Amino acid sequence: MMWKDKYKIGIPLVDKQHKELFDRVEKFVEALRKDEEWDAKLPEIKKTLAFMKNYVVEHFDDEEVYQRKIGYPLQKEHHLIHKDFTEYVMQCAASFEKEGYPEKGVQQFAGKLLAWLINHVVATDLKMSEFVKKDGDL
Numbered sequence: 518m519m520w521k522d523k524y525k526i527g528i529p530l531v532d533k534q535h536k537e538l539f540d541r542v543e544k545f546v547e548a549l550r551k552d553e554e555w556d557a558k559l560p561e562i563k564k565t566l567a568f569m570k571n572y573v574v575e576h577f578d579d580e581e582v583y584q585r586k587i588g589y590p591l592q593k594e595h596h597l598i599h600k601d602f603t604e605y606v607m608q609c610a611a612s613f614e615k616e617g618y619p620e621k622g623v624q625q626f627a628g629k630l631l632a633w634l635i636n637h638v639v640a641t642d643l644k645m646s647e648f649v650k651k652d653g654d655l
């Protein structure tokens with residue numbers, strides 16, 4: 518399991534979405550590692566990219582709505598990080614579609630997706646719950 522309880526930041530909706538993201542990325546990485554022809558992996562690759570394009574945006578939006586609700590002081594910075602990553606995902610998806618899902622590019626994308634996700638959750642998203650805890654009343 519790639520998801521670990523230590524990645525929980527203590528905001529139930531966000532934790533649930535993070536777990537879903539980790540689970541999907543895990544399935545994706547496993548599918549890429551399978552000992553079979555690259556072409557056989559294309560349906561899973563396409564499915565994951567379609568899911569990511571929707572779910573990443575949905576998750577980022579939900580997180581940002583929550584930040585506005587709690588008056589989070591780092592909203593702007595956090596939004597820009599989300600925006601950059603959304604653009605990266607969209608660009609990769611578009612170019613893979615055009616280029617026929619090249620193995621090297623897709624493998625690199627999967628690695629980056631996983632690394633980014635862990636990093637963002639444990640460093641950037643965690644700051645939201647630290648703010649909530651410090652503020653005390655939420």
Ligand SMILES: [Fe+2]
Pocket residue numbers: 531535576580638642
């Ligand atoms: Fe997040």
Ligand SMILES: [Fe+2]
Pocket residue numbers: 577580595599637641642
């Ligand atoms: Fe975030």
